Amino acid sequence: MIGRYEVGSRNDVVYADDLAVGDTFELGSYTVTEQELVDFADQWDPQSFHIDRDSARNGYFGGLIASGVHTIAICQRLTVTSLYNDWSVIAGKCFRNVNFLRPVRPGEVLTGTMLIDNVVLDDRGRGLVTAAAEIVNGDGKPMLTMITEMFMRSRP
DSSP states (O other), X not given: OBTTBOTTOSSSOBOGGGXXXXXXXXXXXXXXXXXXXXXXXXXXXXXXHHHOHHHHHTSTTSSOOOOHHHHHHHHHHHHHHHTGGGBOEEEEEEEEEEEEOXXXXXXXXXXXXXXXXXXXXXXXXXXXXXXXXXXXXXTSOEXXXXXXXXXXXXXX
């Protein structure tokens, strides 16, 4: 049980009006491999410190690091697999206050939490949910923080 809901259970759908300010959810974990890091960056952010081991070793970070876009994608994956698959999400509205606090390196295990900051229901059968996400590494050091706004259905 996380927050007030059984995460990973397909028995109940979570609606916007089921969430309350202060509800906190664990997002599970994800291990970043070097091959994945390089492949993602090669396609979406082909800077040398993401894709070239020798160049990265001699660069500012002393080795390969994940693209920030990749780190956001990992956060999204953790959120979807841990929560959104059971939530009645309509669509995302925005990401804001995205902060890359430390570089993500190959082999790191990332975990996260999400805190509900606000829920505003409207008369159209939906709610705007604002949540703060934080991704940390295996040592518990923050790697990424960001605010997500999404529309969710309200209870029928």
